[in-house]
Amino acid sequence: MSNDVDNSRRKFIAAGVAGTAGLVLAPGVTLLDMAHARPAGEAASSAKRWGLLIDSTKCATGCNDCVTACGKENGVASTGHPETDPQWIRKIELKEIKSGRSHSLPMMCQHCAEPPCVDVCPTGASFKRADGIVLVDRHICIGCRYCMMACPYKARSFVHEEHEDQNPDVPRGKGCVEACTLCVHRIDKDQQPACVEACSAGNHGAMLFGDLNDSNSEISKRIATFATTQVRPDLALNTGVRYQGI
Amino acid sequence: MINPAKRRSVLGWLAASLLALLLAGAMPATAQDGQGGHKLIAKGDKCVRDVDFMRRNHMNILKHQRVETMRKGVRGSQDSLKNCIECHVNPATNSVASSKEDFCMGCHSYAAVKVDCFECHSSKPKASIVGTHPIIAPGQQSEGKDKQSGLSGKIPRQMQAKLASLNMGEGVK
Ligand code: SF4
Ligand code: SF4
DSSP states (O other), rough: OOOOOOOHHHHHHHHOOOHHHGGETTTTTEEEEEOSSSTTTTTOOOOOEEEEEEETTTTOTOOHHHHHHHHHHHTTOOSSOTTOOOOOEEEEEETTTOOOOOOEEEOOOOSSOOOOOHHHHHSSSEEETTTOOEOTTTTTTOOHHHHHHHHHTOOOOOOOOOSSSSOOOOOOTTOOOOOOOHHHHTTTTTTTHHHHHHHHTTTOOEEEEEEEEEETHHHHHHHHHHHOOOGGGGGGOOOOOEEEOO | OOHHHHHHHHHHHHHHHHHHHHHHHHHHHHOOSSSOOOOOSSSSSSSSSSSSHHHHHHHHHHHHHHHHHHOOOOOOOOHHHHHHHHHHHHHHTTTTSSTSSHHHEEEEHHOOOOOOOOGTTTTSOOSTTTTTOOOOOGGGGOSSSSSSTTTTTOHHHHHHHHHHHHTOOOOOO
């Protein structure tokens, strides 16, 4: 995968950044937070690995804010046939039978570093981007659904019905498999995934998004401080989504 | 056994029909007003490439860009399908593919070539072009309430002339 950036463009970008140095108000304080989004024309790089940390102790039973926000952002709405409706994120309830302790958490594509959905795909449609986001390239997905069977987290769905009025940033249509894209179109604009944004807008603070490769990122610090788990760590898929309190 | 004279006439007929086929094949590429009734709709004064080049090669450019964006995560290219739609949207339908009057379907229905893009991609621009279009600045928008009608009045005169000369301005009148 090509992560090499043409050098002259680097210099050009550096010159652009130097040109805006006037926006710095005081050391460390800038008027504009210099965008962390990749400059136009630059490919995603394996220097980053995007991930999520979900604190199930803050995730309330019955709260569906993340699911609603995801549906709105990505145009995943009910087709009136719930048994075949695509599902990108779902809330699940866990209960320990002995103690009766129950808790709730959202489950979606775990953006595995070793994704079985990619291993089994016969066409190469299911792939992992350099920055760890696992996606389906709908241009070459033949809808065989092997990946749905391979995914241990039931994260993927098949689109059974024709769709209209898609979000221009989120193309989706009949005959392909799809799953949570970690809101790749938003991440590339330096925005948070829609579910994370909704969770903090609702003051739940149960979801944290960030770069797992950056030891200074909030998510990496939390993972280094608190006990967090991957779901089914025995499968050694090295998931990008981790949970706290489960 | 065919005699030589007859063979010549057969060859002549073949050559003539081949030429006719070639001409017919070239027709959609030059289709403009009056030929298939296809109107070019564009907001900018200049396409990302030469218009003739685009007529023949837009599919290759889009296919190249889709790989760059989808697989490598390259964003912000002027060759993106979204960029095409922003510029070529028909103000009457707010789409590039909802009717034969729209930019993509005008030619594709004339040439009888099916477009699959819009089974998954939206054929509509993300938002109003007001204030976001690289060429039409917010101050140049008309006072009209309707965001679509904002396109007609206030396009700079220079650009109108260019649009007219390129025969690309019909859709926004
Ligand atoms: S959670 Fe499932 S769909 Fe997502 S990367 Fe892992 S195997 Fe693939
Ligand atoms: S359904 Fe599509 S993405 Fe999944 S395995 Fe088949 S071709 Fe690959």
